[in-house]
Amino acid sequence: MSETPIEASIALVGNPNAGKTTLFNELTGQNQKIGNYSGATVAQKSGTFRTPHGHLFELIDLPGTYSLEANSPDEEITRDALIGSTENAAKPDLLLCVVDACQLERHLYLVLQVIALGYPIVVALNKIDSAEAQGLRLDPTALSESFGIPFVPISASTQRGLTQLKHALRHPFPAAPGPTSLPPLENENPETLQKTRLDFIHRAVKTGLQRPDDATLALSDRIDAHALHPLKGWLIFSSLMLIVFWSIFKLAETPMGWIESSFEWLGSSISGAIGQGDFQSLIVDGVIAGVGGVLIFLPQIILLFLFIALLESSGYMARAAYLMDGIMNKVGLSGKSFLPLLSGYACAIPGIMATRTIPNAKERLATILILPWTSCTARLPVYLLILPLIFTSALSQSLALFSIYALGTLTALLAAKILKPRLGKTEAPQFLLELPPYQKPQWSHILHQVWERAFAFIKKAGTIILGLSIILWFLNTYPKSDSEDPSTQQAHSFNGQIGKAIQPIVSPLGWDHHMGTAMIASFAAREVFRSSLAISYATDEEDGDTMRQSLSRSTRPDGSKLYTPLVGLSIIIFFIYALQCLPTTAVVRRETGSWKWALAQLLGMTLFAYLAALLVYQGGKLLGYS
Numbered sequence: 001m002s003e004t005p006i007e008a009s010i011a012l013v014g015n016p017n018a019g020k021t022t023l024f025n026e027l028t029g030q031n032q033k034i035g036n037y038s039g040a041t042v043a044q045k046s047g048t049f050r051t052p053h054g055h056l057f058e059l060i061d062l063p064g065t066y067s068l069e070a071n072s073p074d075e076e077i078t079r080d081a082l083i084g085s086t087e088n089a090a091k092p093d094l095l096l097c098v099v100d101a102c103q104l105e106r107h108l109y110l111v112l113q114v115i116a117l118g119y120p121i122v123v124a125l126n127k128i129d130s131a132e133a134q135g136l137r138l139d140p141t142a143l144s145e146s147f148g149i150p151f152v153p154i155s156a157s158t159q160r161g162l163t164q165l166k167h168a169l170r171h172p173f174p175a176a177p178g179p180t181s182l183p184p185l186e187n188e189n190p191e192t193l194q195k196t197r198l199d200f201i202h203r204a205v206k207t208g209l210q211r212p213d214d215a216t217l218a219l220s221d222r223i224d225a226h227a228l229h230p231l232k233g234w235l236i237f238s239s240l241m242l243i244v245f246w247s248i249f250k251l252a253e254t255p256m257g258w259i260e261s262s263f264e265w266l267g268s269s270i271s272g273a274i275g276q277g278d279f280q281s282l283i284v285d286g287v288i289a290g291v292g293g294v295l296i297f298l299p300q301i302i303l304l305f306l307f308i309a310l311l312e313s314s315g316y317m318a319r320a321a322y323l324m325d326g327i328m329n330k331v332g333l334s335g336k337s338f339l340p341l342l343s344g345y346a347c348a349i350p351g352i353m354a355t356r357t358i359p360n361a362k363e364r365l366a367t368i369l370i371l372p373w374t375s376c377t378a379r380l381p382v383y384l385l386i387l388p389l390i391f392t393s394a395l396s397q398s399l400a401l402f403s404i405y406a407l408g409t410l411t412a413l414l415a416a417k418i419l420k421p422r423l424g425k426t427e428a429p430q431f432l433l434e435l436p437p438y439q440k441p442q443w444s445h446i447l448h449q450v451w452e453r454a455f456a457f458i459k460k461a462g463t464i465i466l467g468l469s470i471i472l473w474f475l476n477t478y479p480k481s482d483s484e485d486p487s488t489q490q491a492h493s494f495n496g497q498i499g500k501a502i503q504p505i506v507s508p509l510g511w512d513h514h515m516g517t518a519m520i521a522s523f524a525a526r527e528v529f530r531s532s533l534a535i536s537y538a539t540d541e542e543d544g545d546t547m548r549q550s551l552s553r554s555t556r557p558d559g560s561k562l563y564t565p566l567v568g569l570s571i572i573i574f575f576i577y578a579l580q581c582l583p584t585t586a587v588v589r590r591e592t593g594s595w596k597w598a599l600a601q602l603l604g605m606t607l608f609a610y611l612a613a614l615l616v617y618q619g620g621k622l623l624g625y626s
Contacts, residue, residue, distance in 0.1 A: 006048065009058040009090070010169060011081060013114060014098035015107050016064035017318070017436045019126040022445055023098055023156035024061045027166075051166040060092060068113045071359040082117055094120040096169065101131035101138055101153070102437050104209055108201045111147065121149045122168045128153040129160065130439055134219070137210040146204035157442040220315070220437040227319050237320055244307045245405075246398040248300045255299040263292035278477065286473025289534045291466055297381040297530075298457060304377060305453045308346065309446040315438045317342070322435065331413045332420035334358075337367040341412065344374035345405070346453065348584045352591055362423045366416050368588060369601055372579045373412035375405050377457070378526040382575050385530055389548055390565045408576045468528050472521060509574070509610070510567040510617040512556065519574070523582055526575065564626045570617040578609035 014020040028047025045061040062081055063074035070076040077086075084091040095114055099107035111123060125140055140151040150168045154161030226232050267288045274280040311317045320342075325335030336358045344351030351371050358364040375383075383404060391397045472495070481492035491500075498520070499513025506516035518532035534547060554562040579585065579602050589598035 004050075004054065004056045006056050006058045008093035009060060010094055010096050011092035012059055012061045012096050012098065013078065013082070013110070014064060015066055015100070015103075015110060018064070018098045018100045018103075018107060019156045020061065020064060020098045022442065023124060023126065023154070024059060025445070025448070026156050026159055026162060028059055049166070051170050052163060053170070055170055057169065059096075065110065067110055073356040075359075082114065082119075092119070094122070094169070097121060097123045098126050098156075099123060100436070101125050101128050102134060102136065104138075105201055105205050108147075108204070109197060111149075112197050112201070115147065115149065122165070123147070123149060123151045124156075124165055125151050125153045126156055127437075127439075129155045129158060130437055134437065135211070139208045139210075143204060143208035146208060157445065220435075223438055224319065224435070227316070228322060233319070233323050237323060240311070240316075241405075242398065242402055244304070245401045246394065247307070248303050248398070248401070250394045250398075252299040252303055256296055259292075259296045259298065263288055263296070267292075281477065282470065282473055286469050287466065289469070289531070291462070291469060291531070292534075295458070297384055298454065300384060301377050301380060301457055302450060302454050304380070305346065305450045306446070308342075309449045310441055313439070313441045313446050315436045318435050327413065331417040333363055333367065333413075333416055337363060337416075340367055341371055341374050341409070344371045344376060347376050347378070348372045348374070348581065349587050352584070352587050355591070362420065365423060365592060365597070366420045368591060369419060369597065370412040370415045372581070372584060372601070372605060373408045373415070373577060375408045375576060376526075376581075378581065379575050381527050381530045383572060385533075385548065386568045386571055389552060389563055390568045404572060404576060411577070464525050465527055465531060468521060468525065469531050472528070472532050475517075508618065509613045510564075510570050512554075512562060515571065526581060529575075561626075566617060566620040566625050569620070570613045573616045574609045574613040576609070577605060577612050579605035 012020055012024055024045065024047065027049040029049070047059050048056055049059060050056055062078040065075040065078045068079050068082065070079040080086045081089065081092070097111050097114060099111060115121060125138065125143075128138065131138060138153065140153050143151040152161060152165045152168050154165050227236055267284050270283055270288070271280060274283065311320070321335045321338045324338040328334055328337055337355075339357070340351045340354040343354045348371055351374070352368050355364045355367045355371075358367060383401060387397045387400050391400055475495040475498070476493050478493060481488050495517050496513065499517045502516045502520070503513045506513070506519070514533065518529045521532045522529035533551070551563045556562050585598045585602045588601055589595050592598065
C-alpha cells in the first residue's frame with residue numbers, strides 16, 4: 001500500500017509567546033523531526049498531520065518574529081523562508097499565522113506584513129479561552145471580513161477549535177486578497193506605511209473586538225501591580241527562588257532514598273551472583289557506582305526543571321526578564337540577554353543557542369562569553385554532594401544553593417560590565433518584550449518538557465557517564481599492585497600516578513590527588529566529578545549519606561581531616577566558575593565562528609576558577625578556618 005502523499009507544506013508564523021510551539025506540538029504529535037536551516041545553526045522543526053478526512057500536510061515551525069523587518073538571526077530565518085531566499089528550500093504553499101487573542105493589536109501587524117507576500121493564509125486566533133476569561137469578546141467573522149482571510153478561534157493548549165482549523169487549512173482562500181479597506185501601499189514611505197497599517201489594525205480591532213469595562217483591571221494587571229513593583233517585585237522573585245531551592249532539597253529526599261536503596265540492592269545482588277574478580281569490580285565498583293552516583297540526583301534535577309517550566313507556562317518568567325532589564329542595562333546588556341542566561345541554568349548549550357534572538361552582535365557575543373557562569377544542572381550533583389558536608393539543615397543548604405546561583409550570576413554580570421566595552425563601541429541595547437497574560441499551567445506541555453529534559457539526563461548517564469565510569473574504573477584498577485592494600489593499589493594505578501603528577505597544582509586548593517583526577521575527568525561532563533569520587537572513595541557505598549560519610553572519614557597522610565568545610569567551599573567555588581564542559585566549548589566555536597573566542601573562554605574561566613578557589617582556601621587558612 002503506497003504512502004499518502006503530502007498535499008501541501010504549511011509554514012507556521014507568529015510572534016513570540018503567541019502559542020505557536022504548543023499548536024505545532026498538538027497538530028503534529030509524534031510526527032516531528034528536527035533539522036538545521038541551510039547555512040545556519042538555527043533548529044528547524046517540521047512535522048506532519050492529517051485532517052479529519054485523511055489529507056496529509058507538512059507543518060514547518062518558523063522561528064518567532066515580531067515583524068518581517070528582521071533584526072536578529074532567528075527573524076532573518078523566518079523572513080528568508082517566506083520570501084524564498086533560503087538555500088535548498090522551497091517556499092511554503094500556504095501560511096498559518098498564529099496570533100494571541102489577548103494581544104490582538106500587537107500581533108496583527110505581522111499578519112498585515114505576510115498578507116502583502118501574496119500567500120494563501122489562515123489565521124489561528126489562539127488563546128481564545130484566556131481572552132474570554134478576561135472579558136474579551138471577539139468576532140472572527142468581522143476580522144475575516146476586514147482582513148480578507150479566514151480567522152479561526154482556537155485554544156491550542158486545550159485542543160479547542162483544532163478540527164475547524166484543519167478544515168480551514170484544507171480549504172483556504174486561493175491567495176490572500178488582503179484587506180478591502182486598506183489603500184494601495186506601493187508608493188508610501190516606511191513611516192507612512194507603518195502608520196497606515198496601524199490605523200487599519202485599530203479600526204479592524206474596534207469592529208472585531210469588544211472589551212470589558214475599562215475601569216475593571218484584568219487579573220494580569222492586578223497581579224503585575226505587585227509582581228513588577230520596584231520593591232515588591234524583587235521580594236516576590238527572591239521568595240520564589242528560595243522556595244525552588246528549598247524544594248530541591250526537601251521534596252527530593254524520599255525519591256532519592258528509593259534510588260539509593262535500588263542501587264545498593266542491585267550492587268549487592270550482582271556481587272552475590274558474580275564471583276570475586278575484576279569483572280565483578282567493573283560492574284559493581286565501576287558501572288553501578290559511577291552511574292548510580294549520578295542518577296541519584298535525578299529527582300532534584302526533575303524538580304528544578306519542573307519549577308522552571310511552571311514559571312514559564314504561567315507567564316511569570318517574562319516578568320522576571322522585565323525586572324532584570326534594569327540591571328542588565330547597567331552592565332551593557334538588555335533583558336533579551338536574561339532569557340538565554342536563564343536557559344543556562346538548565347544547560348549552557350541551549351542557552352548559548354538562545355542568544356540568536358539578540359539582534360546586537362556585540363551583546364550576543366558578550367552574553368555567550370559570560371553564560372557558563374550561570375550554574376547548569378550538570379553542576380548540581382557536585383553542589384548537592386558537597387553542601388551537606390558543610391551545612392546540616394535543609395534551610396541552610398537551600399540558602400547556600402541560592403547563594404551559589406546568585407554568586408555565579410552576579411559575577412557574570414560584572415564580567416559583562418568589564419567585557420562589553422572592550423568588544424567595540426555599540427549602540428545602547430534596546431529591549432522589546434511582550435508580557436503574556438497569566439494563565440493556568442499547561443500541564444501536558446510542562447510534563448512533556450520535563451520528561452524530555454529528564455530523559456536527556458538519563459541518556460547522558462547511560463552513555464557518556466557510563467563510558468567514562470568504565471574508563472575511570474580501568475584507570476583506578478590497573479596496573480595491578482602486588483600488595484592487596486587498597487590504598488597501595490590506588491597509588492600504583494594509572495589514576496594514582498596521574499594524581500601524583502598534578503598534586504602540586506591542586507594541593508594549594510586544599511585538594512588531594514583524588515579530587516585532582518576527578519576534576520580533570522569532569523571536563524568531559526561535570527557530573528563525572530561525582531562518579532570519579534564514588535569510584536575512588538566509596539567502591540561499596542556509592543550513594544547518598546554513606547558516600548558523604550566515606551568522604552568525611554577521609555584523611556591526609558598526617559591524619560588530619562581531608563574534607564573540611566573550607567575544602568568543600570574551595571571545590572564549590574571552582575565549579576561555579578570553571579567551564580568544565582568541552583561540548584559547550586564546541587558549541588561556542590560554532591556560534592561565534594571562531595576557535596579564538598571558544599578557547600579563550602575555556603582557558604580564561606578555568607584560570608579564574610583556579611585563582612578564586614585558591615583565594616578562598618588560602619584566605620580561609622590565614623583567617624584561622626579549617
